[in-house]
Amino acid sequence: MTRTILPGQTIGIIGGGQLGRMMALAAKEAGFKIAVLDPGMDSPTGQVADIQIVAPFNDSEALEELAEVSDVITYEFENIDVDGLRHLAEIAYVPQGAELIGVTQNRIFEKKEIREAGVPIANYIEASTFEELKSRIETLDYPFVVKTARGGYDGKGQQIVENADQLSEAEDLFQNGDCVAEAFIDFTMEISVVIQRNTLGETAILPIGENIHKHHILHQTIVPARVGEETLTKAKKAAEAIAEHLQMVGTLAVEMFVLPDGEILVNELAPRPHNSGHYSIEATNISQFHQHIRAICGWPLREPKLWSSAVMVNVLGEHVAPLTTKIAHYPDWSIHLYGKDEAKHKRKMGHVTILTEDIDRTLNEIDASGIWPE
Numbered sequence: 470m471t472r473t474i475l476p477g478q479t480i481g482i483i484g485g486g487q488l489g490r491m492m493a494l495a496a497k498e499a500g501f502k503i504a505v506l507d508p509g510m511d512s513p514t515g516q517v518a519d520i521q522i523v524a525p526f527n528d529s530e531a532l533e534e535l536a537e538v539s540d541v542i543t544y545e546f547e548n549i550d551v552d553g554l555r556h557l558a559e560i561a562y563v564p565q566g567a568e569l570i571g572v573t574q575n576r577i578f579e580k581k582e583i584r585e586a587g588v589p590i591a592n593y594i595e596a597s598t599f600e601e602l603k604s605r606i607e608t609l610d611y612p613f614v615v616k617t618a619r620g621g622y623d624g625k626g627q628q629i630v631e632n633a634d635q636l637s638e639a640e641d642l643f644q645n646g647d648c649v650a651e652a653f654i655d656f657t658m659e660i661s662v663v664i665q666r667n668t669l670g671e672t673a674i675l676p677i678g679e680n681i682h683k684h685h686i687l688h689q690t691i692v693p694a695r696v697g698e699e700t701l702t703k704a705k706k707a708a709e710a711i712a713e714h715l716q717m718v719g720t721l722a723v724e725m726f727v728l729p730d731g732e733i734l735v736n737e738l739a740p741r742p743h744n745s746g747h748y749s750i751e752a753t754n755i756s757q758f759h760q761h762i763r764a765i766c767g768w769p770l771r772e773p774k775l776w777s778s779a780v781m782v783n784v785l786g787e788h789v790a791p792l793t794t795k796i797a798h799y800p801d802w803s804i805h806l807y808g809k810d811e812a813k814h815k816r817k818m819g820h821v822t823i824l825t826e827d828i829d830r831t832l833n834e835i836d837a838s839g840i841w842p843e
Contacts, residue, residue, distance in 0.1 A: 570740060784819035
């Protein structure tokens with residue numbers, strides 16, 4: 470049963486990271502109260518929340534406490550105990566449910582659902598052991614990528630295999646359980662489609678961004694993506710098909726490869742607001758965080774419109790000090806820092822969004838700043 474959650478009521482968030490923080494700030498603009506469950510005493514979300522529950526994510530008593538104080542519950546990351554989330558959905562209003570988390574936590578389940586939605590993906594095989602991988606590998610051409618079915622992000626939990634001699638380098642991945650091996654795709658760029666769906670089944674899609682990675686971590690998102698209209702249409706239809714198939718509520722980021730002929734292949738899903746959608750805070754009439762709150766609260770969604778082309782750049786730990794010394798030189802930059810306690814190397818600490826009329830000039834400005842060296 471769907472409900473309409475109104476200002477003055479409390480939104481519970483599982484996870485205290487930057488995505489929860491930006492959700493909370495969007496919600497508080499409309500007058501909602503925020504409760505957060507996170508193991509950290511001074512989490513980014515906890516710093517702006519009305520109620521903090523400091524406990525592990527699988528603490529049953531803490532989940533019940535979150536249920537008691539919240540009128541609706543959402544989550545800001547996908548590595549949640551599925552059984553705990555299912556139990557929470559029985560005692561509280563969790564419009565997103567637990568099944569989507571269960572699907573996206575496992576690459577094997579995820580690929581199966583994408584394929585059942587009728588959306589193209591790279592050719593792949595699954596294997597429970599390294600011996601099984603070796604017995605089935607003849608169905609894939611080299612090179613391919615072996616990935617753990619569960620866990621792994623920002624390039625972790627995967628191994629590129631370029632030839633038969635390198636196959637043994639993937640053996641250690643099976644210590645974490647099942648794996649998938651998927652064809653290595655010769656793509657021209659990666660794009661991400663952030664689709665949002667409310668409890669009434671209404672959907673909205675943010676303007677599609679083009680992603681550039683460094684060291685397997687998202688570095689920049691350029692909006693609009695520099696691809697043809699036909700590719701954008703195919704990408705939107707693919708995201709809509711997946712969202713409808715999964716009957717998802719909230720936010721789903723669909724990462725895709727664009728092939729040289731303009732076709733798309735879906736790479737992976739993220740069932741929450743996404744790093745590549747951060748640009749929407751400044752560059753669109755409705756940010757992914759405001760839209761997410763509307764979706765889980767049963768409000769009508771707003772059709773996203775792009776005010777301006779934009780470039781979003783991630784700020785990792787090593788970028789914080791050079792960025793803060795150069796703020797005065799770039800008045801057109803919108804700077805977001807997440808309130809994390811320690812600026813660790815490669816840790817996402819914030820982002821910068823730059824609205825622009827000339828993407829190439831802005832990309833050159835970013836490079837010339839010296840904040841993000843190669």
